[in-house]
Amino acid sequence: MSNKPKFAMYWAASCGGCEIAVLNIHEKILDVDAAFDVVFWPVAMDAKYKDVEAMQDGEITLCLFNGGMRNDENEHVARLLRKKSKIMVSFGSCACEGCIPGLANFSSIKEMVDTAFTTITTDNPDNLRPQTSYAMPEGIITIPTLNTVLKTLDQVVDVDYYMPGCPPESHQIAAVVDLVIAALNGKAELPPKGATIGAGNSTVCDECTRKRHEKTIKAFGRIQLTHTDPELCLLEQGIPCNGPATRSGCNARCPSAGAQCIGCYGPAEGVVDYGARLIAAFASVIDSDKPDEINQILDGLVDPAGQFYRFNLAGSLLRSSKSAQKG
Amino acid sequence: MTEETKPFEPVMIGFTCNWCSYRAADMAGISRMKYAPNVRLIRLMCSGRLDPTFVFKAFAGGADAVLVSGCHPGDCHYATQNYKAMRRFYLMKRVLNQLGIESGRIKLLWASAAEGQIFANEITKFVEEVRALGPLNWNKTSAEIPVETKEEVTA
Amino acid sequence: MSEKVTLVDPPSAGPVAHEDLSLLNEVSLCTPGDSHLEMCIQCGTCGGSCPSASAMDHTPRAIFAMLRAGMRDEVMKSNTPWMCVSCYYCTVRCPQDIHITDVMYTLKNMAIKSKMVQDSTASDFSRTFISYVKNYGRSFEIGLAGIQNATHLKLAARLPNMIPMALGMLTKKGMSPLPPKRIKGLDGLKKILDRAQELEAE
């Protein structure tokens, strides 16, 4: 064993894009290797839970944890890594706010499993359902139990830093890696606990170069059905762009490419509920005082909850694990 | 499920405008009109101040229903802000509906400072309606809530 | 003349005999839509507008005051609603948006039900008219006039030229002396009217 600081990365309920984003930092990955001893990274290397369990508490210096808490295995590993890590980073949208897997919080487990096992693309003629434990001649085998709702990482364990994005931009990851290395060498100071790192402090609009004016919206449109002005703010053109409420850091990647921001960097600093902010913002600029007309304009927002909570449902006030437990 | 002998008493949060509905509530008090004690009021300077976060927070914090009230359209103390509140209200209601909260749990009420009686009556009515809906059930999912987009604004 | 003493006050001068304060509300409830009856400010626009006010024993305004005072018998016995020609002048001019003509219909209904109608000329005409409608689905003017005059001879006496006129109807207007052809759905219509009658009684 070397004396280098130890590095771990884990994925819970997530797609794997975050791992790719880490690898996508190009030659910087060599710095990681140079600076760290990678001890646990299931995607990149072979490792066993028991190896981690055998470590001392706080032995891992930096853990990038991505993915939400979908089942008891996710939670178990999260707790384990928390115990063993000095710096626990909630890495990527899934860990920070639930992301796409968190959209399952709209549904009950039954609805979710039904959808997975009975839709037309599923070849399941006997209508089988997964069982959490099953007796085989060799003994009882188990698979993890699903949580009622998907939880974010910080709803289960204490988190030191948040790094949003779906996935976090590679240049941001590189910057964070640089920062941690510098801090380890005593050349920089780590930000206060709980801070969001690898992202900006304002919103996507701050980085967006589109022209903008006072906003009054007479109709919402879907971008694929609308011919948009490439220079003009998308929201002004009735395209529900989440940019105004979304944390900066991505260099306004989507709006620059002609697509609306869908909010993967999550809420701006200090915002309590991302969707509520967007409701207020979008509805505020509707140009009508007549209830019927307002509702007609709102009909143009096809799936408002989906629009506002695509990445944020598990972290929202109303569909997070906390509120769901209260009932 | 525990056996309840007492009728369900919903807890409700009401957001009122400093210039109209809060004064209507004062007026109801001064006139000693009686209404159900389930609603707790929060004073905002204007219904336009109503951040949907407040409503979400109230539901998340255990409220069974939320009342939003402001000056009648055209009578806003700040000229037109109640229209902005109305726009937000409609969108908020749609989203709440998708998030599993029945439309009957959120109400928009226009009441002028003089309409103490209307305010009192509407609160009592609203409490009855929410009582009929029962406690807010978090385990309900959007699929189980009938989607309503038709808006009805009272008074 | 001044020393002449009357032992009994004339009926109009005495206190209201039986105040029935539910009366106004009852009339209002029996009228479709929102009649705004309680909003009357006694301005007299209705009475001033009415083309047949001179034939009425009370002006519509006075009737509304009497409704308010709960003078049920007096209102039920009044000819005022029966003299209404449904011209709706009062209704459109009323500054309080009271549906006066519709209220008059309600009062006629109530008067018939309370059996207090004083002069049956008008109500009988309505009955005859409706009997044709019920039996044929359509009305029948000549038959109607005939029966009306036969049952109300006094009326016929006032209309000496009725017979030549009826003849004129037949000859000039080419009207048929026979009742109208029955409509096809008469059975259905009867069922509808019977059901409506039950609902009315509820």
Next chain:
Amino acid sequence: MSSEDKKPKERIGVYICHCGSNIAGVVNVADVSKWAGDNLANQGVVVSRDYKFMCSSLGQELIQKDIKEQKLTRVVVAACSPHLHEPTFRTACKGAGMNPYLCELVSIREQDSWVHTDKIAATEKAKAIVAGGVSRVVHHEPLIPLKVPIHPATLIVGGGIAGIQATLEIADAGFPVYLVEREPSIGGHMAQFDKTFPTLDCSACILTPKMVLVGNHPNVTLLTYSEVQKVDGYVGNFTVTIRKGARYVKTADCTGCGICWEKCPKKVIDDKFEAGLGYRKAVYTPFPQAVPKYPVIDDINCTYFQKGTCKACEKFCPTNAIDFTQKDEIMTVEVGNIILATGWDLFDARRVPNYGYGRLANVFTNMEFERLSNSAGPTGGNIVLRDGKTTPKSVGIVHCVGSRDKNYNNYCSAICCMQSLKFAHLVHEKTGATVYNFYIDIRTPAKAYDEFYQRIIEEGTLFVRGKVAEITDAARNPGEEGKLIIQVEDTLVGKQRRIPVDMVILSSGLEPRAGSKEVAKTFGISCSADGWYIERHPKLDPVATMTEGVYIAGCVQGPKDIPASVAQGAAAAARILGKIQQKEIALEPIRATVIEEKCSGCRICNTMCPFSAILFHEDTMVSEVNPALCQGCGTCVAACPAGAITGTGFSNEQILSQIDGLLLLTLDKKKEAAVA
């Protein structure tokens, strides 16, 4: 997330008022006070007391003593509505050295003890309300009222009697006034009247001297034939853009000699000053005593402007004052306060078809009658029929035309009764005709008004109580031939009457000026549904509006007569003089602020503000709230998607914490239920 182990950073005092038995009769105040002391200690409550009358000086001293001895940093008083005693308790806290905005008054009287009977439920609710206040007050910040300087000049819009009165009051006090009037002369409707009720003073005789004073006053800049286009700024510092209409007359050269209008060949029906009964020329002053004396050329009717030839006025003008090349002029003025006194419009009697105005020649409106009766009017004061010569032998005066009527205007126009009585007198006096007044109610509620009514009765005017149903020329008998027949129910008799008269005068009601909504928008004030401007308080603050620095006077606020208009003009002036004397004004510090580093310049908030307080800086791409313009509604705070706008006094933290506090008990209860 949990902060329970954290030591609370504030020291909070909680005070529960009994309000005699007003609160204590229903709410168990001792219980609430004890509960708050026990259960809210973790939020910083160090003192919790209940007291008979918190607002009494002893109650206030109690709080002050605690602030000093217990080193309180926050105070929550649970008593009556903040609309009643918030200033009281804030002042008390200030007296003890605490910033007044660190005190929160929550209502457990109007919104609890007075509206509930269930003592247990009311006590629970009071606890919740107190908990809400405690949670909220933690997030209060010390605030200092904003102070802005006041420009000493005043803008007065509308040169009717209310505007004239206000102008003179302020100008006489030594401060500059800009008086803007749309018409070529000041004077307003009052200049058109013949006599004024109930004293029967000649209207012109009492008005003209005041007009002259305005015209000659060194402190008054009179801008007639002008309109306000735009108002920028805020109380104390308004910038007003005014469009001065082209008169086509050089006022520096004009002597007002009148030769131009004498020579002008174009006769125009004067539907303004003469109410359509008389004529004026295309170059004119509305009336002989006009102030200023300079005429205007009405380019729509002027032959030169329409056809390119004529110029008679120019030819004959002895001082070469005519200038056809003049253009409208745009000017801006700086003022500290504004009075709107734009007056009223007459209800268009043609909207009541059954009264036949516009169809039946001898049906006149009240304004027409004023001109008929005025000795300076088109008939030299002879009351005659539309043929211009016949004196009526009988006249019917109809009250409430277009007023008190759901088909037209719901409200009472307030002046018509007295005006109609005045007409009865004038007709009687001048023609000896039989006069009928048709009324629903006679309303004479002011000094010497009912006495005037008595006088008119005594003079022999016939009163018929009934709203006129119709006025027709369709005669039913020879007695009605050639007459106007007024059909009405005499409700006191209970019979329909048809009264043939020669002349009918309709007492048309008062209406808000056409376009009053747009004007309200320009000045940032609000209109009632009828269109009258809304005062700050209908009883206690009738000339101020919700917009600081903008006042209303006269009929813009609602129908009223001359004395009331004058009183309002003077009242508005007095309010403004008080402000000017203070040299600066304190503004309630409830304001929105943009946190610059968080603002991304998305501009969503830009359209939120009806007071134009939000500025967008194109260079830095950041929005900014001008605190002096901001009225503190908080709509932009709620709209900002980035949470970059905060509202002092009603911040997100304050309200979200208050929600937590209000629901504290509920959560406890739900937890108990869950445990059970």
Next chain:
Amino acid sequence: MSEYLFYPGCSMESSAKAYYHSVMSVCKSLDVKLNEIDDWNCCGATEYLSLDITPAYALIARNLALAEQQANGLNTIVAPCSACYLNLSKADHYMHEDKAFGKKINTALAAGGLHYDPGQMVVRHLLDVVINEVGMDKVKERIVKPLTGLRVAPYIGCMLPRPDYNKRYSDSEHPYELDDLLRALGAEVIDFPLKTACCGGHMTQIGPDTAFELIRRLISSADDYKADVLVALCPMCQMNLDAFQGQMNGYFHTNYHIPILFFTQLMGLAFGEKPENLGFGSEFVSAHEAMQRIGVQTPLPDAAKPAPKKPAGLPMPPARARAGQKITIGNEEASK
């Protein structure tokens, strides 16, 4: 070609055949197709309402329900009789406004297997359709024989312009549509002051004294203005003023002779239709003499009451705006 559902009403089958024939003729000329509602029933006039409100409205609503069934893409019912028009429209209005009442009526209709959704049908009077849908331009196009020289009193009556819920008619007291139409036909139109006064309604059957007085007022006023004919648009009005004119004369010892014609009869004449196809000759007070004027230039009656001239003395306020024309009204703007 425009197409409407058509509710003729009972009178069109009996006393007002002239109206029926002329309506058919005129509509044909104007390319208006009228689809008669199959198996319609009487609207109850003003009589059923007097007796029993619920059955009365159920009776009316049956027609609306049938119309809805047979609508086939149409949603407008045209009624030529003012009383029918009002009853149908009022039933729809109240069923719509008063939901409980609407439900009650539908409960009754259900007994006959019918149902009506309030608001589905729009009921319009024939005059309204001619003026506002067909349009004056088209009417003018069809004129081959202008009614030059005929002096007419336009008579609207009560139930077309009133009551005015939903502000459905231009003016409830002095509407000008019929005047404009008749003027377009070439007739000389008097400003008839009693154009919306009552014809007596059912009073001819129950209170002749009142009825005769109401008829007299109209006839004498038309005579004052030296009208040749009085033009009606409701079978009840026409019948009362025509059939009872003689008796009224007897009652008051007067000698009026004013023929009462339907507006469609005059339209038909102007469109060049033969008088016999338009029901001429069926009137009690013969129109023969008056009609002789058509096509032949005859002098005006010498003692005709002159139209109000421009006053020599003081100017009049501009006349009230006609239908369709916007007049500026302070408060209308304010109330927006």
